[in-house]
Amino acid sequence: MKVIDLRSDTVTLPTPEMREAINNAELGDDVFGEDPTVNKLEAMAAEQLGKEAALLVSSGTQGNLVSVLSHCQRGDEVILGDQCHTYRYEAGAVSAFGGIHTFAVPTMERGGLDPTDLEEAIRSDDPHFPHTALICIENTHNLSGGTALSPEEIGPMAEVAQRHDLPMHLDGARIFNASVALGLDVEEVVRPFSSVTFCLSKGLSCPVGSVICGSEEFIYKARRIRKALGGSMRQAGIIAAAGVVALETMVDRLAEDHVNARFLAEGLAEIPGLQVDLERVQTNMVMVNVQREFPDGIVGPMDARGIKFLDRGRGRLRLVTHYGIDEADIQQTVEAFRAVMN
Ligand SMILES: *Cc1c(COP(=O)(O)O)cnc(C)c1O
Numbered sequence: 001m002k003v004i005d006l007r008s009d010t011v012t013l014p015t016p017e018m019r020e021a022i023n024n025a026e027l028g029d030d031v032f033g034e035d036p037t038v039n040k041l042e043a044m045a046a047e048q049l050g051k052e053a054a055l056l057v058s059s060g061t062q063g064n065l066v067s068v069l070s071h072c073q074r075g076d077e078v079i080l081g082d083q084c085h086t087y088r089y090e091a092g093a094v095s096a097f098g099g100i101h102t103f104a105v106p107t108m109e110r111g112g113l114d115p116t117d118l119e120e121a122i123r124s125d126d127p128h129f130p131h132t133a134l135i136c137i138e139n140t141h142n143l144s145g146g147t148a149l150s151p152e153e154i155g156p157m158a159e160v161a162q163r164h165d166l167p168m169h170l171d172g173a174r175i176f177n178a179s180v181a182l183g184l185d186v187e188e189v190v191r192p193f194s195s196v197t198f199c200l201s202k203g204l205s206c207p208v209g210s211v212i213c214g215s216e217e218f219i220y221k222a223r224r225i226r227k228a229l230g231g232s233m234r235q236a237g238i239i240a241a242a243g244v245v246a247l248e249t250m251v252d253r254l255a256e257d258h259v260n261a262r263f264l265a266e267g268l269a270e271i272p273g274l275q276v277d278l279e280r281v282q283t284n285m286v287m288v289n290v291q292r293e294f295p296d297g298i299v300g301p302m303d304a305r306g307i308k309f310l311d312r313g314r315g316r317l318r319l320v321t322h323y324g325i326d327e328a329d330i331q332q333t334v335e336a337f338r339a340v341m342n
Contacts, residue, residue, distance in 0.1 A: 037237030111141020
């Protein structure tokens, strides 16, 4: 039985082309700046995102941590959403390793932050207060169901940041899902942000890695912080080789994942007892509410049918489409749900 694993797009395995590229990668010592494959990936990423420079890091979590540490001093404050990954799922890293205070404002339905809330959160110059140094935004917004925030939605947040002369960091773990869904060049989607982290190891299917993009000056700082965190790697071209293939071949195909997610969402929405907010299904995620009690949860009986997904508690499920999942898998998933819900 084929296991249909919809827990996350992080379960994706490298493509045959990636394995070949890894095998044949030209390598050097990246700590000396001498790995040609890393240099190539960083140049490609910077170019595609319209930033001056880029830096390969081990993970999205490390990318966000390095970025926040590059923007902030100890005792500074970062404003972020209370439903964002950095606030909830990164082990409190910015506080633990950076001594940085977080100010979490309520997250709006689609993952954005209310500009009035942002404005209010920015500290005045008063000895009681920490110094506000940064605003973080997430796009696509994971916990909101993979929603893609458009430039029109980001605009009012960026205006507040600009008015207060504050930099914005984008947790763009899935930024290419956003640009593909919006039908916009990724450069346009990330333009208001002075730094961006994106993941190679999610929908882009690489085995490892994330990339930070920003100005030359910012990346110069970030490189030292990455070193301090133990994140500098030697022949990292082994990792970067897959990243190069990802940027060349795996971005446009994200549209297939989005079509499959929509197909899945529409199929599930028709099953009595399942509720799906179809409007929020914009990229590769489907959030489902189960309106029926399963004494031992729904994950077990679905797992027995070879279908995996995440149970987020209180009847909320998350299913993610990705490379390796096709239309037939989606059909099978919908049928299994129908059977289990009956
Ligand atoms: C996955 C994810 C991260 C962290 O990436 P890792 O590579 O798992 O550390 C950060 N932000 C968002 C929104 C994510 O979905």
